[in-house]
Amino acid sequence: MKTYALVGAGYRGLWSYCEPIVQDYEDAARLVGVCDINWKRARLVGEYLRRDIPAYTDFDQMLREKKPDVVIVTTRDCAHEQYICKALEAGCDVITEKPMTTDDAMCAHILETERRTGHRVTVTFNCRFMDFYVKIKELLADGIVGDIFSVHYEWLLDTSHGADYFRRWHSIRANSGSLLIHKSTHHFDLANWFLDDEPVKVNAFGTRRFYGPVRKERGERCRDCPYRRSCEFYFDIDTEDGGRLKMLYKDCEDVDGYFRDRCLFSDVIDIEDSVSLNVRYAKGAVMSYSLTAHSPYECMKIVFNGARGRLECDNAFGVETIRFYDRDGQCATIDRSRVRQRPGGHGGSDPAMRDRLFRGWTEDPLHQMADTRAGAMSIGIGIAANKSVKEDRAVYLSEFLGDFYPEMKQH
Ligand SMILES: NC(=O)c1ccc[n+]([C@@H]2O[C@H](COP(=O)([O-])OP(=O)(O)OC[C@H]3O[C@@H](n4cnc5c(N)ncnc54)[C@H](O)[C@@H]3O)[C@@H](O)[C@H]2O)c1
Numbered sequence: 071m072k073t074y075a076l077v078g079a080g081y082r083g084l085w086s087y088c089e090p091i092v093q094d095y096e097d098a099a100r101l102v103g104v105c106d107i108n109w110k111r112a113r114l115v116g117e118y119l120r121r122d123i124p125a126y127t128d129f130d131q132m133l134r135e136k137k138p139d140v141v142i143v144t145t146r147d148c149a150h151e152q153y154i155c156k157a158l159e160a161g162c163d164v165i166t167e168k169p170m171t172t173d174d175a176m177c178a179h180i181l182e183t184e185r186r187t188g189h190r191v192t193v194t195f196n197c198r199f200m201d202f203y204v205k206i207k208e209l210l211a212d213g214i215v216g217d218i219f220s221v222h223y224e225w226l227l228d229t230s231h232g233a234d235y236f237r238r239w240h241s242i243r244a245n246s247g248s249l250l251i252h253k254s255t256h257h258f259d260l261a262n263w264f265l266d267d268e269p270v271k272v273n274a275f276g277t278r279r280f281y282g283p284v285r286k287e288r289g290e291r292c293r294d295c296p297y298r299r300s301c302e303f304y305f306d307i308d309t310e311d312g313g314r315l316k317m318l319y320k321d322c323e324d325v326d327g328y329f330r331d332r333c334l335f336s337d338v339i340d341i342e343d344s345v346s347l348n349v350r351y352a353k354g355a356v357m358s359y360s361l362t363a364h365s366p367y368e369c370m371k372i373v374f375n376g377a378r379g380r381l382e383c384d385n386a387f388g389v390e391t392i393r394f395y396d397r398d399g400q401c402a403t404i405d406r407s408r409v410r411q412r413p414g415g416h417g418g419s420d421p422a423m424r425d426r427l428f429r430g431w432t433e434d435p436l437h438q439m440a441d442t443r444a445g446a447m448s449i450g451i452g453i454a455a456n457k458s459v460k461e462d463r464a465v466y467l468s469e470f471l472g473d474f475y476p477e478m479k480q481h
Pocket of ligand 1: 078081082083105106107108144146147149167195252
């Protein structure tokens, strides 16, 4: 039986870790403490789950008193590094939510601390457990397209899902590192995992023309906005998500002043809503990637062009499609119509990943569990892209990861 302490008692912390630990993994895991800068949210975990779970606002005190085997980090992205490193220094292993962190200096601190202390950090990339992506991974690992020469990759977030990033702390670069870190870390990790390769060089462009101060009719937040009756993006914090958001955020606002229904057209928003970039990989593949956070529909489209043909995959309108074109142009469709989505968060990927985290695993043939190297390579593309946009140049990942992985300097 391992003991776990969690820092960051928000949505992900409560419903993806604390609740499952006490309800589904009682035989394997014990939650010994929860910490948050917001004492109300920290306390809420025990109250909501009706368990005696000690709540802290002082992380060091929690570590001293509870001496957990493992610390789970589910704070805002920009705070991951301080807790990962403190936990490692205190002799704990760490499970951290993606993104591992948000910039190159904090990434270096994590890599250095992990090496020096010898304790282990696992980065939770739940997309690696989604059936659709597992199928793509298996096809590529079986060599369906042979050597991969190029990848064309597009993510579309609609104006419900995409907009929600602009209501929350994510919309401030200092918190999330931008969508290129916060959101695209999932996408870049999948690309690295699919290709079984590591990125070398990135060139990127980004703009924001849909959200931010692009219209006159705007307020500070939806709750007291004079335009709430006419705005198509009005968001009712009292009723959304069955009252969960009211309980977790609105009822805790008085402690830290954070509100979760910020106007999408606020002038404090400083992240891009459209990005486009190119990546060169170590084994020679090139990738074009774009992210759109204001699409009329949700979709992921990825195409692999290889020695044996072309694999086209997309999941528009909830229909998963995989087509393979051989060198003669013959098309074979891999039938996904009978694949049932598994129950549980994120298409069943969260429960599958939690089983691995809390019950352990002996075999991992598809390499679904990710370490700090995978964490660094996925945010590495985002960090390089952020630098590329800011400095208007192509950026090598070896500029900030080369000291840890000297082989990167050869490319
Ligand atoms: N893998 C996934 O699919 C997935 C999905 C959602 C969120 N996440 C990740 O989980 C993390 C939490 O996201 P969320 O949606 O739960 O956000 P949230 O805003 O609901 O929760 C974040 C919590 O962290 C706390 N916090 C912020 N700064 C802190 C600090 N310095 N010290 C201690 N606590 C601090 C906040 O008070 C809040 O309770 C993020 O890193 C996010 O990227 C991952």
